[in-house]
Amino acid sequence: MKSMEDFSEWYLWVVREGEFVDQRSPIKGFDVLLPWAYSIWEKIQNLFDSMLKEHGVSNFYFPLVIPRSLLEKEAEHFQGFVPEVAWVTHEGDKPLNEWLALRPTSETIMYYMFRLWIHSYRDLPFRVNQWCNIVRWETKATKPLIRTREVLWHECHTAHATRECAMREVKRSMDLYTKLFRQYLCLPFIILRRTELDKFPGADITYAFESVTKEGKILQIATTHLLGQNFSKVFGIKYKDAQGKDRLVWQTSWGFTTRLIGAMIMVHGDEYGAVLPPKVAPLQVVIVPIPMKGGPDVLEKAREVEKRLKELGLRVKVDDGPETPGFKFNKWELKGVPLRLEIGPRDLEKGCVTAARRDTHERIEIKENELHRVKEILEQIQKDLLRRAEEFFKDHITYATSLSEAKRILEEKGGFVKIDWCGSERCELKVKEEGVGEIRGYVEDEKPKGNCAVCGAKAKHVAYVGRAY
Amino acid sequence: MKSMEDFSEWYLWVVREGEFVDQRSPIKGFDVLLPWAYSIWEKIQNLFDSMLKEHGVSNFYFPLVIPRSLLEKEAEHFQGFVPEVAWVTHEGDKPLNEWLALRPTSETIMYYMFRLWIHSYRDLPFRVNQWCNIVRWETKATKPLIRTREVLWHECHTAHATRECAMREVKRSMDLYTKLFRQYLCLPFIILRRTELDKFPGADITYAFESVTKEGKILQIATTHLLGQNFSKVFGIKYKDAQGKDRLVWQTSWGFTTRLIGAMIMVHGDEYGAVLPPKVAPLQVVIVPIPMKGGPDVLEKAREVEKRLKELGLRVKVDDGPETPGFKFNKWELKGVPLRLEIGPRDLEKGCVTAARRDTHERIEIKENELHRVKEILEQIQKDLLRRAEEFFKDHITYATSLSEAKRILEEKGGFVKIDWCGSERCELKVKEEGVGEIRGYVEDEKPKGNCAVCGAKAKHVAYVGRAY
Numbered sequence: 001m002k003s004m005e006d007f008s009e010w011y012l013w014v015v016r017e018g019e020f021v022d023q024r025s026p027i028k029g030f031d032v033l034l035p036w037a038y039s040i041w042e043k044i045q046n047l048f049d050s051m052l053k054e055h056g057v058s059n060f061y062f063p064l065v066i067p068r069s070l071l072e073k074e075a076e077h078f079q080g081f082v083p084e085v086a087w088v089t090h091e092g093d094k095p096l097n098e099w100l101a102l103r104p105t106s107e108t109i110m111y112y113m114f115r116l117w118i119h120s121y122r123d124l125p126f127r128v129n130q131w132c133n134i135v136r137w138e139t140k141a142t143k144p145l146i147r148t149r150e151v152l153w154h155e156c157h158t159a160h161a162t163r164e165c166a167m168r169e170v171k172r173s174m175d176l177y178t179k180l181f182r183q184y185l186c187l188p189f190i191i192l193r194r195t196e197l198d199k200f201p202g203a204d205i206t207y208a209f210e211s212v213t214k215e216g217k218i219l220q221i222a223t224t225h226l227l228g229q230n231f232s233k234v235f236g237i238k239y240k241d242a243q244g245k246d247r248l249v250w251q252t253s254w255g256f257t258t259r260l261i262g263a264m265i266m267v268h269g270d271e272y273g274a275v276l277p278p279k280v281a282p283l284q285v286v287i288v289p290i291p292m293k294g295g296p297d298v299l300e301k302a303r304e305v306e307k308r309l310k311e312l313g314l315r316v317k318v319d320d321g322p323e324t325p326g327f328k329f330n331k332w333e334l335k336g337v338p339l340r341l342e343i344g345p346r347d348l349e350k351g352c353v354t355a356a357r358r359d360t361h362e363r364i365e366i367k368e369n370e371l372h373r374v375k376e377i378l379e380q381i382q383k384d385l386l387r388r389a390e391e392f393f394k395d396h397i398t399y400a401t402s403l404s405e406a407k408r409i410l411e412e413k414g415g416f417v418k419i420d421w422c423g424s425e426r427c428e429l430k431v432k433e434e435g436v437g438e439i440r441g442y443v444e445d446e447k448p449k450g451n452c453a454v455c456g457a458k459a460k461h462v463a464y465v466g467r468a469y
Numbered sequence: 470m471k472s473m474e475d476f477s478e479w480y481l482w483v484v485r486e487g488e489f490v491d492q493r494s495p496i497k498g499f500d501v502l503l504p505w506a507y508s509i510w511e512k513i514q515n516l517f518d519s520m521l522k523e524h525g526v527s528n529f530y531f532p533l534v535i536p537r538s539l540l541e542k543e544a545e546h547f548q549g550f551v552p553e554v555a556w557v558t559h560e561g562d563k564p565l566n567e568w569l570a571l572r573p574t575s576e577t578i579m580y581y582m583f584r585l586w587i588h589s590y591r592d593l594p595f596r597v598n599q600w601c602n603i604v605r606w607e608t609k610a611t612k613p614l615i616r617t618r619e620v621l622w623h624e625c626h627t628a629h630a631t632r633e634c635a636m637r638e639v640k641r642s643m644d645l646y647t648k649l650f651r652q653y654l655c656l657p658f659i660i661l662r663r664t665e666l667d668k669f670p671g672a673d674i675t676y677a678f679e680s681v682t683k684e685g686k687i688l689q690i691a692t693t694h695l696l697g698q699n700f701s702k703v704f705g706i707k708y709k710d711a712q713g714k715d716r717l718v719w720q721t722s723w724g725f726t727t728r729l730i731g732a733m734i735m736v737h738g739d740e741y742g743a744v745l746p747p748k749v750a751p752l753q754v755v756i757v758p759i760p761m762k763g764g765p766d767v768l769e770k771a772r773e774v775e776k777r778l779k780e781l782g783l784r785v786k787v788d789d790g791p792e793t794p795g796f797k798f799n800k801w802e803l804k805g806v807p808l809r810l811e812i813g814p815r816d817l818e819k820g821c822v823t824a825a826r827r828d829t830h831e832r833i834e835i836k837e838n839e840l841h842r843v844k845e846i847l848e849q850i851q852k853d854l855l856r857r858a859e860e861f862f863k864d865h866i867t868y869a870t871s872l873s874e875a876k877r878i879l880e881e882k883g884g885f886v887k888i889d890w891c892g893s894e895r896c897e898l899k900v901k902e903e904g905v906g907e908i909r910g911y912v913e914d915e916k917p918k919g920n921c922a923v924c925g926a927k928a929k930h931v932a933y934v935g936r937a938y
Contacts, residue, residue: 024582024585025532025578025581026536026581027569030532030534031532032529032530033529033530034529035528038527038530039528041530042528058507060502060507061501063501064499064571065555065604065619066495067496070495082561083561085561086559086560087558088555088558088571089556089559090555090568091555091556092554092606099559100496100555102557102571112494113494113501116491116493133533133601135533135534137560137561150532150534152530
């Protein structure tokens with residue numbers, strides 16, 4: 001157990017002791033993903049990959065390295081990424097003719113190929129996905145799963161005939177993410193349109209999916225960009241329309257990373273450690289036999305229950321290690337296994353097992369011939385996790401009418417503070433300079449109630465202010 | 470259709486026109502894997518990943534970059550890889566303190582961590598797997614899927630208490646590979662122990678899985694290394710045995726790459742293109758409707774058949790594009806789809822569909838109410854592919870008693886030529902210098918019949934000589 005008072009310390013404790021990540025690799029910001037975290041990533045991949053395929057997206061694999069000249073083509077994009085780029089300059093002891101960037105994202109290398117593949121309106125919409133590693137040499141403090149220099153992610157890139165089609169794709173990406181985040185990861189979020197200062201380098205519009213951690217900080221968990229024609233112009237990605245006229249395509253790109261695992265820890269965790277949603281937990285049920293000297297064979301019964309739960313399609317295992325039951329309880333609670341089944345001599349006598357919910361610590365007696373209830377309990381946990389996270393999330397969006405009020409709220413309870421905003425960069429910067437927080441963006445159709453909380457001019461948007469990772 | 474006379478040209482034609490790989494990326498040797506090839510890779514991954522998990526191997530993810538000092542620790546390993554290493558030297562415009570290698574393989578970065586994880590005999594055996602990209606700056610001519618600078622692969626690394634345990638693991642890896650290559654990919658192979666000159670840098674023993682292409686060249690499709698204690702010595706990977714004494718672990722590493730896809734093309738292909746084994750084909754059945762003006766609605770029937778085959782669990786699709794049936798036949802034959810179903814007005818009348826096997830071009834009439842036969846035919850194709858490939862393979866191992874005979878055979882039909890060999894480096898080099906081919910290794914328990922075919926001294930091994938990719 002560890003208090004969440006010092007949230008950062010608590011988080012590192014969960015990640016380390018729960019065996020999600022090992023940070024002791026020889027290069028800072030390049031952590032080792034341990035099987036527990038990697039297995040969650042595999043589950044996210046499988047779930048989302050099926051959704052993508054159903055949506056008509058195909059998986060490709062593009063080169064890890066991007067020639068400097070290619071990365072430079074879209075000027076804003078290059079300016080945005082160049083401070084974080086890791087450069088390959090030598091092969092053996094020979095200098096390369098041209099420096100190669102480790103991909104920080106794959107727009108440029110993909111769109112170089114799009115030009116070769118897209119010719120006619122019949123080729124559109126064109127959709128590409130890639131699961132891969134990217135490298136961004138973060139200068140901010142790194143944090144396992146949340147901010148690292150190498151990251152595993154998916155990046156989806158699409159091309160369309162018109163701006164409307166591209167915007168429809170943006171909405172589709174939002175639907176797919178919404179389904180994954182809510183139904184599977186139990187992560188509530190709001191979709192904010194980023195301000196002009198804060199959007200993706202090279203995009204017309206950036207939408208960010210933002211969640212709130214238990215400590216009240218804002219955590220971006222995915223982004224979708226309407227790239228417009230910024231890249232198709234410089235890469236010459238054209239199609240012939242039905243009239244045979246050359247037109248530039250409209251593009252979108254969207255992605256999420258292994259940060260999602262960190263997000264689940266930060267949103268669902270408690271002082272006992274991580275709490276994983278059953279749908280992505282590597283192990284859904286752990287069975288802990290509680291033997292008694294001279295008592296009956298509880299291990300045999302544990303194996304029998306394991307077998308029956310496996311037949312129900314559950315991910316389950318008996319912890320038959322030499323440690324004490326108490327040690328095992330702590331270990332699996334820390335790792336976030338949704339449900340524990342205890343089997344002791346008393347349970348045996350009564351013909352039942354004792355279930356303990358990870359999220360509520362509620363104890364439930366289950367009769368041996370009612371083991372199917374385990375499945376129902378897991379479904380209930382999944383629902384309850386989302387409901388509680390949503391309540392917390394809603395409770396952490398507060399309306400303020402002045403910067404001082406906003407600041408006070410952010411200091412006291414965090415989350416998002418909404419303020420009316422004129423939309424100017426000046427006021428956006430002032431919110432930051434005054435130590436309130438950052439304007440993370442706005443919801444496009446949300447109307448302000450009054451005047452700009454910063455300058456008093458007519459408000460244009462309701463800005464969401466918060467302190468972010 | 471394309472003659473296989475110029476095999477290299479034929480291969481590039483299949484890969485390009487069959488849409489496996491696009492080589493037009495801006496960096497030589499870094500190709501784009503298109504959905505057709507990537508989907509085969511996904512199938513190989515899924516199949517082998519389940520086998521690994523059943524064998525007790527867990528998936529991790531380790532850093533892409535390795536500090537130079539770490540790569541240098543095992544001297545032979547470093548010497549072997551340094552000419553091919555791509556170096557990251559700058560972050561933004563700042564030079565790094567230490568150059569970082571893009572992993573050419575992950576022994577050094579993994580074993581740095583092994584030291585932190587392995588303490589007691591109870592931690593052994595310790596097994597790690599990783600699916601990732603690696604970079605080796607090949608100086609030889611590159612060839613898509615066969616020799617590229619960036620490669621996707623799996624690498625499995627294990628640590629054991631004794632040499633015997635490690636050797637047992639070597640055998641287990643061979644069993645796993647044998648199952649994957651034979652049952653799923655229909656690839657025959659021989660496992661050769663590499664000569665001292667040719668083994669993996671840093672290994673005690675290297676075993677290579679070698680197949681023979683239709684052009685008679687040797688193609689390595691996987692390797693397993695007994696690393697012995699070479700790495701555990703330099704990385705200090707120790708465990709306390711049951712008596713509390715410190716001992717160094719014994720290690721193995723083994724892997725295969727996306728080259729397996731190229732291998733299937735080169736082993737099963739014909740002048741019509743690729744021939745994919747049904748178990749890993751992205752599409753197992755393509756349905757081509759053959760409409761006739763004023764005739765019945767064959768497309769509707771095609772959809773109905775598609776639905777029923779999907780219910781049988783098959784990967785199937787109707788090609789309802791605007792092209793002619795002939796164009797479609799060529800396209801899907803080139804891509805290697807194992808079975809084509811044609812549905813024309815005549816078939817409709819007779820209440821059947823016409824199946825065409827990709828491997829034999831045999832045409833089979835299937836009654837509409839016997840569609841389950843499609844499954845049986847696919848199973849038959851899978852079996853026949855392996856059988857024919859095995860016959861070819863066996864037919865391409867020839868015994869020769871002199872270098873001149875060996876040379877003649879390799880020039881005339883290729884494959885492997887077996888010669889008795891004294892085991893000396895001098896004779897090994899002579900086989901190469903005289904333009905015969907390379908000694909690719911030997912089978913450990915195969916006894917020579919006479920004297921060394923090179924120097925006439927007492928033979929120690931039967932050497933397998935061939936010309937390899």
